[in-house]
Every structure is written in C-alpha cells, then in structure tokens.
Amino acid sequence: RIVYVNGDYLPEEEAKISIFDRGFLMSDGVYEVTSVLNGKLIDFPGHATRLERSLGELDMASPVSMDELLAIHRELVSRNEIEEGLVYLQITRGAPGDRDFAFPDPSTTPSTIVLFTQNKPGLADSPAAKTGTKVISIEDIRWGRRDIKTVQLLYPSMGKMMAKKAGCDDAWMVEDGFVTEGTSNNAYIVKGGKIITRELSTDILHGITRAAVLRLAAEAQMEVEERNFTIDEAKQADEAFTTSASAFVMPVVEIDGVTLGNGTPGTVARRLREIYLEESL
Numbered sequence: 366r367i368v369y370v371n372g373d374y375l376p377e378e379e380a381k382i383s384i385f386d387r388g389f390l391m392s393d394g395v396y397e398v399t400s401v402l403n404g405k406l407i408d409f410p411g412h413a414t415r416l417e418r419s420l421g422e423l424d425m426a427s428p429v430s431m432d433e434l435l436a437i438h439r440e441l442v443s444r445n446e447i448e449e450g451l452v453y454l455q456i457t458r459g460a461p462g463d464r465d466f467a468f469p470d471p472s473t474t475p476s477t478i479v480l481f482t483q484n485k486p487g488l489a490d491s492p493a494a495k496t497g498t499k500v501i502s503i504e505d506i507r508w509g510r511r512d513i514k515t516v517q518l519l520y521p522s523m524g525k526m527m528a529k530k531a532g533c534d535d536a537w538m539v540e541d542g543f544v545t546e547g548t549s550n551n552a553y554i555v556k557g558g559k560i561i562t563r564e565l566s567t568d569i570l571h572g573i574t575r576a577a578v579l580r581l582a583a584e585a586q587m588e589v590e591e592r593n594f595t596i597d598e599a600k601q602a603d604e605a606f607t608t609s610a611s612a613f614v615m616p617v618v619e620i621d622g623v624t625l626g627n628g629t630p631g632t633v634a635r636r637l638r639e640i641y642l643e644e645s646l
C-alpha cells in the first residue's frame with residue numbers, strides 16, 4: 366500500500382513518525398474517514414469542512430489546503446486502485462522533540478499529516494446490512510467535546526470490545542439515560558414511521574452521513590424528529606439503525622438482548638440504505 370506522510374507518497378513500510386509526535390503521546394490530533402464507492406470519494410466537501418472545524422476548535426492549522434487534500438485523497442485512491450473502501454486522514458500537532466503538556470509553537474513545530482487507504486471490496490454489499498446488527502448499551506464516559514473528531518478513541522474501542530464479549534456487534538453509549546451515539550456511528554430509532562435521532566450539540570459527532578441521510582429522508586417525505594431518546598424508548602422502537610462513512614446506513618435489530626420488531630432490518634432503515642447507496646454509487 367502507498368501511504369502519504371508529510372508531503373511524501375511512500376510504501377507503508379517506509380513511512381515514519383517521530384516518537385515525540387503529540388498524536389502518539391497525547392492523542393493531540395484529529396481525523397476523518399471518507400468512503401470510496403466505484404473509485405469515487407463520497408461527500409468529500411463535508412469531511413473537509415468538518416476537518417477544518419475540528420482543527421479550528423483545537424487551535425491547529427492544516428499543513429495543506431483543502432484543495433491539496435482532495436488531490437492527495439484522489440492520488441491515494443488511484444495509486445492503490447481502490448474501488449470500494451476508505452481513506453483515513455490524520456493531522457496531529459506535530460513532534461516538538463520532547464514531551465510537554467503545553468502546545469508547541471506552530472512556527473517551529475509543523476503539524477503531522479498522514480493518509481492511508483483501506484481496501485474493502487464489497488463494502489456496499491455488506492452481509493451485516495442484510496441480517497442487521499446487535500448492540501449493547503454502555504455508559505458514555507467520554508469527554509464533553511465529542512463534536513471534535515479527535516483520535517482519542519480508547520473508550521469507543523473498549524465499548525466495541527465489551528460488545529464483542531457480549532456476542533454483539535457494537536455499543537450504544539448512554540448519558541443520563543439518553544442515547545448519545547454508537548462507538549463510531551450516529552444512532553437512530555424509528556417509531557410509527559418517524560425517524561428519531563439526537564439533535565446536534567457538543568455531545569455527539571456531527572456525522573457527515575447523518576446530514577446526507579436526513580436530507581434524503583426529507584426528500585423522500587419521511588418524517589424526521591431531532592430529539593434525545595432514552596435507551597428504554599429505543600428498546601420499544603419499531604426499528605433502529607446507525608449511520609457512518611464506514612458502514613453507511615446499518616440496521617440494528619437487537620438492543621441489550623431485546624429484539625426490535627421481528628428481528629430483521631426494518632423497512633425505513635432498508636429504504637434509507639438503498640437511497641443513500643443509490644445516490645452515492
């Protein structure tokens with residue numbers, strides 16, 4: 366695989382980052398994941414806009430312009446012959462040459478930028494989308510700025526492992542009884558045909574797929590309500606699903622052992638997945 370590191374395209378074995386990189390030492394960095402379908406980047410402008418916002422909130426600057434970033438994405442997709450897959454991008458506050466809690470001066474410590482592709486043939490035709498996924502609920506103990514897409518992913522990783530241990534696919538995080546989001550996706554329930562998802566705030570990541578799916582739902586005259594919902598309400602819903610750049614629209618058929626509907630992907634989730642992929646393919 367050819368990867369991109371600070372201006373160079375290199376075979377992955379030759380890519381190197383300093384041990385003092387603040388992404389490594391302090392999780393001081395942000396990232397984006399953009400999907401590729403039919404060799405085409407999906408929603409790149411949305412990801413670029415969110416990246417700029419994440420960087421701004423952390424007082425970081427991008428080492429490359431958004432136009433250059435698009436060119437790097439395209440170059441990697443082409444060099445690695447990605448038809449279906451993902452492009453991962455990470456920007457950290459660089460490597461000041463020592464460990465220090467204070468931010469380094471950006472004029473002497475440039476930020477680090479890394480991109481790589483993940484080849485995922487069959488991503489759009491995932492078997493999990495046909496059977497639906499099972500989730501457990503866990504307490505959301507992450508920090509309070511989940512709208513910034515930082516690389517602090519330890520707790521979501523732990524949540525994923527707790528889910529696997531319980532024989533499930535993922536975890537939905539719950540704060541004060543209300544569902545925030547999945548470990549790496551936004552969460553939705555459907556009741557009486559109405560799509561319900563938490564409103565945007567600093568409590569959740571503002572999903573690019575979420576924005577696209579809510580737009581498509583409105584265009585298809587489906588009813589959407591953006592409000593908090595509890596994990597108990599979710600267990601009584603007709604259906605549930607998640608959205609993310611890596612799994613698009615993914616039906617959820619079980620929450621904490623409670624089966625939703627007849628235990629197969631619901632009509633609203635299936636329809637949204639179909640229209641989302643139709644528009645993207």
Ligand code: PDD
Pocket residue numbers: 398546547548549550551569570571572573574575608609610611
């Ligand atoms: N995760 N919420 C969280 C906590 C996420 O990590 C993600 C994405 C989303 C969905 O956002 P989007 O639709 O823009 O992908 C919501 C990516 C895919 C990841 O970490 O791999």
